[in-house]
């Protein structure tokens with residue numbers, strides 16, 4: 001049994017599927033296709049164990065060996081996660097691995113503990129957002145390149161960093177990517193997010209205005225799916241044709257997600 005139900009016209013589908021066939025990869029080709037078409041796939045109250053999540057993930061890609069055998073704890077509590085400080089950057093629209101040459105293919109979360117308030121996950125479809133731009137604007141964006149760096153996303157969390165903070169952020173990789181990602185399968189999407197430092201070869205004023213305008217455009221309601229979590233929900237999204245963010249929640253919240261990331265398969269071009 002496999003059924004996909006659209007949650008909105010442009011983004012997000014709920015998947016109803018036989019649990020064990022799903023985990024063993026029985027629907028992996030369908031899921032890969034739907035990921036590109038629908039951006040975000042929701043499996044309500046699936047209650048995957050870490051082992052099941054890892055097994056399912058390995059049927060649609062190569063699991064990034066982070067955390068415990070490919071399953072990382074996402075929490076703002078530094079006792080739970082050693083990247084808790086960077087997790088606050090996830091309150092802003094971004095893609096995972098934008099500072100790498102090959103960004104992650106997909107990201108998936110199982111909800112273990114919910115926030116008392118806030119903490120929804122939002123995903124926007126940047127294929128649809130690009131596709132709906134006026135043709136003249138699409139043309140104007142071709143060839144533009146954007147510098148992506150941790151510095152940009154961390155400045156949103158720490159607006160006035162110390163030189164020591166800045167130095168630490170700059171030890172991490174940064175990357176220049178095209179603003180429009182022309183994928184191997186033929187589709188094109190906007191590559192934006194909190195990691196955008198500047199657009200190359202335009203004035204700083206034009207750069208910040210262009211990035212702001214495109215973020216406004218891409219995060220309009222028709223392109224956004226908002227997931228309101230229940231414990232046990234499993235959410236999977238195509239990291240290469242979307243942006244995502246978490247709605248803010250209390251910094252002392254015990255909200256806990258178990259995340260698995262799939263290795264990217266395609267450099268941005």
Ligand SMILES: [Fe+2]
Nearest residue numbers: 090095096244
């Ligand atoms: Fe993320």
